[in-house]
Structures are given as C-alpha cells and as structure tokens.
C-alpha cells in the first residue's frame with residue numbers, strides 16, 4: 444500500500460481548505476468599511492514574533508489562517524479600505540482574486556503560445572483592449588508585468604535597444620522633476636549612468652516645461668551626448684499632473700526622440716471623456732505604461748507596457764533555447780516570452796479578463812468617472828474653507844493642499860501641516876499622505892478605489908475640518 448501524499452489534497456480537503464479561507468476572506472471584506480485605515484500600532488512586534496525556523500511538520504490550517512487574518516493583516520496600511528486616499532490607492536477586486544486562484548490551480552504555461560494557445564489568446568485580448576484604450580495602432584504589442592516599475596524598465600530597455608548602439612553610455616533620458624522614481628531607476632537598471640537622467644523643471648501646475656526640455660536637449664547635443672528618450676507622465680504621483688503630451692510629441696518628432704509615457708496612475712482614466720481630454724496626445728507616444736493594479740482596481744501584481752511598434756518590443760526581448768518548443772512566426776500568435784523579460788510567470792491576464800468580461804468596460808468607466816467627480820468635489824469644498832490653500836488642483840483624481848492660515852509665517856507651515864495630517868489620520872476613517880512641493884509640505888488626496896464613494900469623501904472632509912480646528916486651537 445502506498446502512503447498517501449499529503450501534498451495532493453482530496454476533493455473534500457480542497458473544498459474544506461477553500462471554505463476555511465473563504466469564510467475569513469468574506470468576513471474581512473465585509474468589515475472593511477469599519478476597519479482602521481492606517482493603524483500600524485504593534486505591527487513591528489507582531490512581525491518580530493513571527494520570525495521562525497523552517498517547520499519540519501505541519502500545523503492545522505485554521506490556526507495558520509487565524510494567525511494571518513487576526514495578527515498579521517490588522518496592523519497595516521489598509522490599502523483595501525474605502526478610506527485609503529493615500530499614495531496611489533489600489534483596491535483589490537475580489538473577482539481578480541478568484542481569477543488568481545483559478546490561474547494558479549490550473550497552472551498552465553501562458554508565456555509560450557504552443558503550450559497554451561487559448562490562454563495566450565486571452566492575454567493577447569487583454570493587451571489589445573489596453574491598446575484600444577490608449578489609441579495605439581493594431582501593430583502595437585504589449586505585455587503584462589508585475590507592476591509599473593517593471594513596465595517602465597521594460598519600455599526603457601526596448602527604447603535603448605531600438606534607438607542606441609551597443610555602446611549607449613552617451614544616451615540621455617529626459618523626465619520631469621515630478622516623475623515617479625521608477626523612471627530614473629528603470630534607466631539606471633537599463634544600464635545608463637545615473638547622471639544621464641535629466642530632471643527637467645516643471646511649470647506652476649507641475650507639468651514638464653517643454654521650453655526647458657528643448658534647451659537641455661540642445662545643450663546635451665552640443666556637449667556630445669545622444670539625447671534619445673523623453674519620459675512624460677500622464678498623472679504624476681505627487682499631484683496627478685499630466686505633462687503636455689501634444690507638445691512633447693511634437694518635440695520628440697522634431698528631435699527624433701522616443702516618447703515614453705508613464706500612465707501608471709492616470710492611464711485608465713482614458714476610459715472616461717474627461718480623461719481622454721486630459722491625456723490628449725498620448726496616442727502619439729512610442730511606449731506607454733499602465734497599471735491595472737491602480738486604475739482597474741486589481742490586487743497588487745499587474746502592470747502593463749505597450750509599444751507602438753510591436754516589433755520593437757519583440758526585437759528587444761526575443762531569445763530562445765534549443766530545449767524550448769518552436770516560437771510562432773505569425774504575429775497573431777504571440778509568445779509572450781518573446782515580448783517580455785520573463786519566461787515563467789503567473790497567468791496575469793485572467794485577473795483582468797474575468798472582471799472585464801463579467802462586468803464590461805462600462806462598469807470600470809462609471810467607477811473612474813465617480814473618482815474624478817469626488818476629487819473635484821473635495822477640491823471645491825477645500826477651496827471654500829478659510830485658511831486652506833490648494834497647491835495642485837485635480838487634473839485627474841488627485842489633489843494637493845495645505846493649511847495656510849492668515850498670519851502664520853511660511854517657516855511654520857510645514858510643521859503645522861504635519862500636525863494637521865497626523866490629526867486627520869488619527870481618526871482612522873481616512874488615510875491621507877503628503878508630499879513636498881517646492882519645499883512645501885503638502886497633504887494630498889488621491890481617490891482611486893472602487894470602494895471609495897461620496898460618503899467616505901464626506902468623512903474625509905469632516906475629518907479635515909475637525910483636524911484644522913484642533914491644530915489651530917479653535
């Protein structure tokens with residue numbers, strides 16, 4: 444008689460495991476509206492108590508799940524909460540979590556077309572929907588990554604391989620002083636010296652200044668550098684600023700530069716009319732990064748890069764081995780391993796495909812329109828409050844502001860606003876974070892979760908008003 448293999452679960456054991464997990468997941472999600480939003484008290488102690496040696500034997504699953512849900516999850520930034528208005532919110536669609544379970548349980552090899560043609564086709568469809576959203580031509584290709592950082596890096600490597608010789612160290616990259624640090628990091632990881640990344644000044648709305656950029660390009664050329672790529676932002680992390688894309692596309696065309704657009708935060712607002720207006724010209728880019736784990740509310744772990752000339756993406760990544768099955772010649776049969784730095788990877792497409800097919804793009808558009816409206820509502824109400832200064836009006840669903848009461852000198856405003864922000868967050872109904880804008884400490888509100896609605900924005904505004912009264916001693 445063979446001994447049973449504990450790693451191979453019976454049908455009953457699989458059902459029971461999923462049920463144990465599901466009971467806790469549903470309870471967790473249902474209680475999100477009343478959970479704290481950023482109470483990390485005791486989190487370090489829990490973390491330290493969890494350090495452990497590799498277990499030789501097993502433990503009951505209920506105990507393990509309780510440890511995770513009761514001890515590990517609570518003392519965290521609650522990124523799934525409707526009150527999470529910090530950084531760039533994610534969300535975490537349950538539909539995508541189920542898709543992950545299915546993708547992992549079936550565990551097929553979707554990076555090689557011949558190994559799972561229909562799965563590769565599903566990923567091709569997802570990439571093609573994204574292509575349509577940004578307005579790229581049918582010859583564009585793309586790939587799903589783990590997030591925006593890897594997507595920015597993939598775009599930079601593609602541009603470098605396409606536009607520069609093997610000795611590329613004279614190549615220079617231009618981005619604004621507001622761009623996400625993953626652009627500079629991507630350039631460094633693509634092999635460029637750190638000093639070749641030019642941080643160009645921005646205007647009063649934190650958008651890249653095309654005049655300053657043109658000057659810097661000319662100066663670099665005169666010094667023997669090879670300007671080759673502009674990395675614009677369609678929604679910066681600091682203020683949601685959208686760089687002047689039509690002017691940048693004109694300049695890139697005149698100068699023969701690759702135009703990359705980091706639309707990790709803003710890109711999916713292209714599903715809305717207001718977003719299309721704000722990001723007009725994005726379709727003229729050579730490459731674009733989108734982050735479904737931001738603008739499509741997916742759980743963390745999905746970014747996307749799209750390249751106008753799909754062949755350029757393939758040329759930059761196509762390499763195979765004698766031990767592999769044959770790669771496809773037909774461009775309509777995509778081997779994603781030939782368009783991506785990854786070979787083995789999770790089947791990410793299903794976590795986009797399932798919710799998109801279940802609900803349609805319209806459901807996402809409605810949610811995104813609501814987020815834009817909520818950011819404008821917040822800006823209007825803050826503007827009307829005495830002693831509040833809007834530092835960055837919403838260009839999409841993000842705004843920055845601060846308390847600037849009459850008579851308080853500039854030198855006192857940063858610590859005052861830090862105390863104010865701490866008071867807002869102490870209420871644990873919303874979580875806001877701040878940035879620095881030209882030296883000014885600037886609390887920001889970023890609305891992007893499918894769980895955030897008007898009621899929560901009203902709570903945010905109430906808590907802001909109460910915190911203002913507290914720090915001003917009114």
Ligand SMILES: Cc1ncc(COP(=O)(O)O)c(C=O)c1O
Nearest residue numbers: 531590591592623625680707708
């Ligand atoms: C504009 C922008 N680009 C890139 C990134 C990096 O994306 P990820 O965190 O998915 O790597 C972010 C993250 O917030 C972002 O806001």
